[in-house]
Amino acid sequence: MRTAILADGTVTVGDRPDPVPGPTDLLVRVAGAGLNGADLLQRAGNYPAPPGVPDDQPGLEFAGEVVAMGDRVHGHEVGDRVMGIVPGAAQAELVATPADLAMAVPDDLDAAVAGAVPEVLVTAHDALFTQGSLGLGDRVLVTGAAGGVGTAAVQLAHAAGATVVASARGTERHGDLAGLGAHEVVTPDDQADAGPFDVVLELVGAPSLAGLTRSLATGARVVVIGVGGGARLELDLLHLMSARALVRGSTLRARPLADRVAATRRAGTAFAALWSRDAWHVPVADRHDLADVGIAYDRFAAGGHLGKHLLVP
């Protein structure tokens, strides 16, 4: 099969043997596979794949059609449309995934576009609700809100009854973020003045978070899942103590399968409800043929787009 291949800091397309599904796996013909920030880190050699996952085949999410399955899989059929997160190797014509990590693609959702859903959906849902305990009426700040996880988080938080403040550097995206459900849209320079926040979903990193520790409500939860802007934070512990606040780091990729299955199920339940209510939008910045994977990565790295970049094998 054709697949994206990483070597020496670049990404190209090459051929590799078809993946072989294990007894509890699905084999999926990929219709679309989203790009994620971790792909750029991996391209640069800074995000090693977990044990058992090839280091040079990137791709953390997919959607497509089931073409084969292991003999211990129940509840799936060949021909089912599924989407999911995998620890790697999704930017390819075929991908194998544990069946328990597959979510159904709604009938009226384009299979290629669905490939841009799982990572941002599960990441944002887990961060906001499981890690951040976001609830009805909470005031939440989403930094880096114009990116993939950000647009998912804005929609999820709005739907859960939170008051959503979205922060994005590019003011040309502010109208889009309001359209996705943000109650206030600010620039990073103004975000600290829009508190106090019960929850902060930090997608930018230390430079963003540094100014926020005086903008935390009592009992605030700061969930850090992106540090593309820098990881070294100067933190005044007295601010944390006086707000009785917590700062928590999280990633999905390295977690045990059972954790990922649980997170996927929680997020999938939320997604199905929101999609059926016409309350979910998948912003797609650009679609690229798998053959153009190098261009796709470069355009994604350049930033400035609302929503996800998609590879279509």
Next chain:
Amino acid sequence: MRTAILADGTVTVGDRPDPVPGPTDLLVRVAGAGLNGADLLQRAGNYPAPPGVPDDQPGLEFAGEVVAMGDRVHGHEVGDRVMGIVPGAAQAELVATPADLAMAVPDDLDAAVAGAVPEVLVTAHDALFTQGSLGLGDRVLVTGAAGGVGTAAVQLAHAAGATVVASARGTERHGDLAGLGAHEVVTPDDQADAGPFDVVLELVGAPSLAGLTRSLATGARVVVIGVGGGARLELDLLHLMSARALVRGSTLRARPLADRVAATRRAGTAFAALWSRDAWHVPVADRHDLADVGIAYDRFAAGGHLGKHLLVP
């Protein structure tokens, strides 16, 4: 009544009107009142009292005998021996406290010594269990373990089935800490090598915590309740993310009454069980007459003692 008085960075003894208990309060003749780190901050002008509490009358805990009570108090009698935490004014002959914040002093516990129990008991219990979710089998590091909260935390964590690593600068206290239940006793220089830790109870502050972020187990909880050693932490958010760990700040003093009542009840239940099993020791570094409050503060500030400093009115 005679009471400790703060003025211009010093503490002396003076006279003030007796406190008048409200309808749901007890009036207590103080037998003993412990010193705490916050008293030193308050003496220096860096720890303002909460609204409604006199800024210049220090003292956060007491034990003694009930001499009067409001007409809406039930379940207490004049003559009961009680101990508790108050937001201030406990280093005095008389103190008023909400009845719901009073814990019973066991018959076989000296009433003056009991005045060294409440703050460290409730603080350590809340930090370890409510904030840190410490459980059976967890590996916990208690920094600054030779202080009051530290010695309470070591005993509580041991009793709850955790594996307890106590860190103390003064090696002359290491044997005492082992005697209180620490499974390992280390110096601050060696504490990072004694991980990985599921829970860190940080009682020293930024200089202690700075070296620990690589010693956190997956899902670790760092609870910061003391920053006497410094509050500005250089934190690598990638370490938090890869461990999926959290850093939380906490204080008891500023919390709503209902929170403090709940924390007191949980800790009081634990204390009663441990005391009846002969599994609680109250290390008292020194007892001082209230008249010597200045000396008591200075000796406490000098450090180097195991356990609490007590004022006896």
